[in-house]
Amino acid sequence: MFRVTIACATAVAATVARREIARSLIDATARSTPFTPKASGA
DSSP: OHHHHHHHHHHHHHHHHHHHHHHHHHHHHHHHOTTOOHHHHO
């Protein structure tokens, strides 16, 4: 049971981390490029 729980927790943490990284990258790109359309970020 513990192995399954750890595996699930790791997968969830990895997914959340990827989302946060993608968000920060999109935000950084949008800030460095003023003419970037907001539609692409959304």
